[in-house]
Amino acid sequence: MENTPLVRKLGAFVALSDAELSVLQRLHKRRRNFVAGRDLFHQGQSGQAAYILASGWAFSYKILPDGQRQIVDFQIPGDFLGLRSVLLHISDHSIEPITNIEVTEVLASDLLEAFSQTPRLATAILWAASRDEAMVVEHLVNIGRRNAAERMAHFLLELGARLALVGMGSRAGYACPLTQYLLADALGLSAVHVNRVLRQLRDAGMVTFREGFVTFDTYNRLTEFADFDPTYLDQVNPLLR
Amino acid sequence: MENTPLVRKLGAFVALSDAELSVLQRLHKRRRNFVAGRDLFHQGQSGQAAYILASGWAFSYKILPDGQRQIVDFQIPGDFLGLRSVLLHISDHSIEPITNIEVTEVLASDLLEAFSQTPRLATAILWAASRDEAMVVEHLVNIGRRNAAERMAHFLLELGARLALVGMGSRAGYACPLTQYLLADALGLSAVHVNRVLRQLRDAGMVTFREGFVTFDTYNRLTEFADFDPTYLDQVNPLLR
DNA sequence: CGCCTAGTTGAGGTAAGTCAATTCACGTGG
DNA sequence: CCACGTGAATTGACTTACCTCAACTAGGCG
Numbered sequence: 001m002e003n004t005p006l007v008r009k010l011g012a013f014v015a016l017s018d019a020e021l022s023v024l025q026r027l028h029k030r031r032r033n034f035v036a037g038r039d040l041f042h043q044g045q046s047g048q049a050a051y052i053l054a055s056g057w058a059f060s061y062k063i064l065p066d067g068q069r070q071i072v073d074f075q076i077p078g079d080f081l082g083l084r085s086v087l088l089h090i091s092d093h094s095i096e097p098i099t100n101i102e103v104t105e106v107l108a109s110d111l112l113e114a115f116s117q118t119p120r121l122a123t124a125i126l127w128a129a130s131r132d133e134a135m136v137v138e139h140l141v142n143i144g145r146r147n148a149a150e151r152m153a154h155f156l157l158e159l160g161a162r163l164a165l166v167g168m169g170s171r172a173g174y175a176c177p178l179t180q181y182l183l184a185d186a187l188g189l190s191a192v193h194v195n196r197v198l199r200q201l202r203d204a205g206m207v208t209f210r211e212g213f214v215t216f217d218t219y220n221r222l223t224e225f226a227d228f229d230p231t232y233l234d235q236v237n238p239l240l241r
Numbered sequence: 242m243e244n245t246p247l248v249r250k251l252g253a254f255v256a257l258s259d260a261e262l263s264v265l266q267r268l269h270k271r272r273r274n275f276v277a278g279r280d281l282f283h284q285g286q287s288g289q290a291a292y293i294l295a296s297g298w299a300f301s302y303k304i305l306p307d308g309q310r311q312i313v314d315f316q317i318p319g320d321f322l323g324l325r326s327v328l329l330h331i332s333d334h335s336i337e338p339i340t341n342i343e344v345t346e347v348l349a350s351d352l353l354e355a356f357s358q359t360p361r362l363a364t365a366i367l368w369a370a371s372r373d374e375a376m377v378v379e380h381l382v383n384i385g386r387r388n389a390a391e392r393m394a395h396f397l398l399e400l401g402a403r404l405a406l407v408g409m410g411s412r413a414g415y416a417c418p419l420t421q422y423l424l425a426d427a428l429g430l431s432a433v434h435v436n437r438v439l440r441q442l443r444d445a446g447m448v449t450f451r452e453g454f455v456t457f458d459t460y461n462r463l464t465e466f467a468d469f470d471p472t473y474l475d476q477v478n479p480l481l482r
Numbered sequence: 483c484g485c486c487t488a489g490t491t492g493a494g495g496t497a498a499g500t501c502a503a504t505t506c507a508c509g510t511g512g
Numbered sequence: 513c514c515a516c517g518t519g520a521a522t523t524g525a526c527t528t529a530c531c532t533c534a535a536c537t538a539g540g541c542g
Contacts, residue, residue: 044472062382065468070382087371092473093378115364119356122363129367130328133374136381137334141303141311143385144429148498179520188385190499195522227306231285232333389530420488431531436490 004028004104005078006052014124023118027111028052028104040081040095040103047085049107053077056101057177060093061185071186073135074098074159074178078166083129086111098177134232143188146227148197151187153226156207156214161230173215245269245345246319247293255365264359269293271346281322281336288326290348294318297342298418301334302426312427314376315339315400315419319407324370327352339418375473384429387468389438392428394467397448397455402471414456 007024010016016024031054034040041047043062058075060082072093075081085091086108115122138158142151159176163169180198184191201207206222208215216222248265251257257265272295275281282288284303299316301323313334316322326332327349356363379399383392400417404410421439425432443449447463449456457463 062378064382064386068386070385072378072381084371084374087368088375088473090472092375112364116360119358119360119363122360122367123353123356126363126367126370127328129370129374130325133325133370133377134329134333136374136377137303137313140313140377140381140384141305143381144311145305145309180522181520191520192500192522193498196498199522231331232329422488432488433490433532434530436488437530440490 004052005054006104006106009052009078009128010121010124013127014120016120016124020118020121023114023121027106027114029107029110030105032103032105034097034101034103036097036099036101038097040097041085041091042094043091045085045091046089047082047091047108049105050083050086050111051081051103051105053079053081054102054104057098058095058101059098059182059186060095062093069185070188071182073132073139074182074186076159076163076166076168080128080132083125083132087129098182131233138232139186148187148189148193149200150226151189152183152194152197153201153207153222154228155183155187156209157223157226157228158230158233160214160216161233165233171216171219173213175212176209176214177212245293246295247345247347250293250319250369251362251365254368255361257361257365261359261362264355264362268347268351268355269345270348270351273344273346275338275342275344277338277340277342279338281338282326282332283335284332286326286332287330288323288332288349290346291324291327291352292322292344292346294320294322295343295345298339299336299342300339300423300427301336303334310426311429312423314373314380315423315427317400317404317407317409321369321373324366324373328370339423372474379473380427389428389430389434390441391467392430393424393435393438394442394448394463395469396424396428397450398457398464398467398469399471399474401455401457402474406474412457412460414454416453417450417455418453 004025006028007016007021010024032051040051040058053075055077058081059071060073060075061069061071063069075095081095081103082091085093086106111125115125135158142154146154160169160171160174163174164171168174180194181191183189184194187194189197198209202209205217206225208217222228245266247269248257248262251265273292281292281299294316296318299322300312301314301316302310302312304310316336322336322344323332326334327347330349352366356366376399383395387395401410401412401415404415405412409415421435422432424430425435428435430438439448439450442463443451446458447466449458463469
């Protein structure tokens with residue numbers, strides 16, 4: 001019973017007691033499904049519930065008035081969807097499933113109430129939110145100061161490391177349902193240039209992204225090229241005991 | 242006694258009881274001063290304490306191995322310094338004061354202990370952290386999808402709105418100690434281009450940044466040009482009562 | 483007085499964007 | 513079964529936003 005995605009995720013941050021686990025269990029109200037391509041919620045909407053992604057892929061993004069899109073992050077199983085929206089009581093971004101997805105719903109009211117019963121839970125959530133923020137910061141550095149090829153390499157490595165943490169990837173590579181258009185909007189590039197950069201990395205013998213699979217040809221050379229340091233992703237042993 | 246920067250900030254998020262206020266008071270251990278230009282802490286260092294900025298300006302940044310710098314955000318009075326570092330137990334970024342600054346120190350251990358005494362405090366901190374994250378997300382959109390002039394305009398407006406919240410600015414403008422080099426590293430531009438863009442905005446009659454003062458010449462035209470929507474900054478009335 | 487930092491401007495280079503055409507896989511309907 | 517449309521990937525030709533290098537000015541300070 002303890003092996004829901006949420007328990008696994010938070011357990012990595014804070015050692016949870018039986019009492020805390022049972023509070024956590026009661027948070028999972030409903031299991032829901034959403035189809036690929038239809039927004040879970042939209043920027044400007046007020047956030048009533050957050051979700052934990054159980055299976056499938058999604059992405060969070062913002063749309064500019066001229067129609068341009070910036071993807072903030074991709075979500076993989078175990079990740080929160082819309083946690084910030086719940087806390088700020090308004091969504092500053094939209095979330096769209098890439099594949100069909102399964103999620104478990106967490107109501108805002110339940111979450112806040114759970115905090116008062118088990119403060120350590122609040123600490124765990126705060127930890128998870130901080131890790132999410134650290135990822136966004138790394139994306140900022142990526143887009144702000146790296147060129148297109150380094151950016152792509154860094155992105156593919158980060159995604160691989162995150163997938164490896166949930167058993168969906170390794171140093172060899174991983175299955176990846178992202179299109180070049182999605183990559184473009186995540187990396188602040190044009191789709192055409194994404195294509196050229198992928199070819200460049202492939203020709204250089206570093207990574208190959210073909211037909212839904214990312215293959216790391218020379219992992220070490222790639223990490224050096226991209227200046228990839230996975231520290232910010234590490235789920236160390238529980239820090240609160 | 243209730244009017245420390247931290248109390249003001251958190252009180253905007255969560256209505257705090259007398260008991261909670263007194264816990265909060267005890268958090269403020271020491272008042273410290275740091276001089277301009279010397280790092281408060283450095284990336285890779287383990288975070289033992291966070292600070293609340295009482296006066297002066299600072300910025301958080303990351304350095305790449307080739308010496309390039311990406312500034313993640315600027316901190317003004319009332320902002321946290323290194324909150325994420327404390328929670329992740331390791332700093333993923335550095336912080337440097339721009340001016341001489343005064344801060345109050347909050348020890349990590351005290352903060353976590355306070356959570357267990359007053360869970361609503363944890364909620365308030367989580368709120369504050371979410372707002373910080375929302376700002377970083379907006380910076381990501383800014384750098385990823387806006388051109389240099391829009392980026393600059395958006396940045397100056399955001400800073401103005403934040404300063405207005407703490408009584409240090411208005412729609413007319415504000416005092417601003419940032420150099421063009423700092424702006425460049427925050428916006429992912431070169432210092433030379435920052436100079437040109439500032440001239441362009443000045444010539445267009447939208448903003449003037451001269452000798453440490455930002456003056457909004459035509460506030461409405463500027464917000465439209467930059468697509469600036471301050472929702473993500475708004476400190477609405479306390480949501481938890 | 484001379485050095486240093488911040489700002490300013492010009493000339494020329496380049497990384498990445500735009501526009502456009504082609505291919506391929508897939509699904510859908512006549 | 514084939515015609516057709518649609519979305520994704522690919523590649524070429526051309527444009528451009530921003531960068532780099534470089535020179536010069538002005539203020540602050542030992």
